Amino acid sequence: MKKLSVVIIARNEEASLPRCLKSVAWADEVIVGDSGSADRTAEIARNLGARVYGYEWRGFGPAKQGVVDQATGEWILSLDADEEVTPELAAEIKTVLEGNERAVGYYLPRRTEFLGRWMMHGGWYPDYVLRLFRKDRGLFTDATVHEAVKVDGSTARLRNDLLHYSYPTLERYFDKFNRYTTLAANEAFRMGQSVGLAELVLNPIAKFLKQYFLKGGFLDGARGLLLAILSSGYVSIKYAKLRDLWRRKESGLI
DSSP: OOEEEEEEEEEOOTTHHHHHHHHHHSSSSEEESSOOOSSSSSHHHTTTEEEEEEOOOOHHHHHHHHHHHHSSSSEEEEEETTTEEEEEHHHHHHHHHHHOOOSSEEEEEEEETTTTOOOOOOTTEEEEEEEEGGGGGGGEEOOOOOEEEEEESSSSEOOEEEEEEEEEEEHHHHHHHHHHHHHHHHHHHHHHHOOOHHHHHHHHHHHHIIIIIIGGGGGHHHHHHHHHHHHHHHHHHHHHHHHHHHHHTTTTTO
8 A cells, every 4th residue: 555644734723633633543644734833732643643743834725735745655635633534434545545546636525514513515515625645746735725736637536524523613613714714815915806895795695695595505404594694704704804905005004
């Protein structure tokens, strides 16, 4: 079987990290990139057999590529600290690495938990993410948020789920909401993007209608409705923050 390196970036993830690390204890190598955690993230990682790599935060894309660069395996499995590889997915990955694979990258179906329930509609499942790839054929984009792996070659899909425990509480959701809308607005501002008043009004409405009705979010009950409302709000706040960045620039504040 080809050597597999699991790479994870983490900051203050002492609650989630043990579950993630235990689910990949079978891998040849596990590397945790820690960007200045104030909790026991680094200690827990070392205790569970991972190699810890410290780095200065420059965005998600550079962070993930930085940890990949530390890996020695032929293949990379990139995970977030709040994700878990099921035994079924682990077995499927091992089968891929034992065979004469033609693809250089594999998309994993990701299932996300929201307030204690798996979200199965509204475009949230299956949320295919490219996470398994040959190190010499894959590279993370340098985006500070919504980063992705770009591979040179063909890709395929695996069947078994990657579990994502991202939003156990609304407090955790809004912590990420605030951080990600700021990062997304900053990234758009850096790229010279702007947003008009019509987009600020209409795009959030379109987001809700698409997620809740067209993609069947209503089938997830009350949580599906709440998540569609919050997703619409995400678009509104991201655009509002972007407009504020342009206002501040025009005022000479940045």
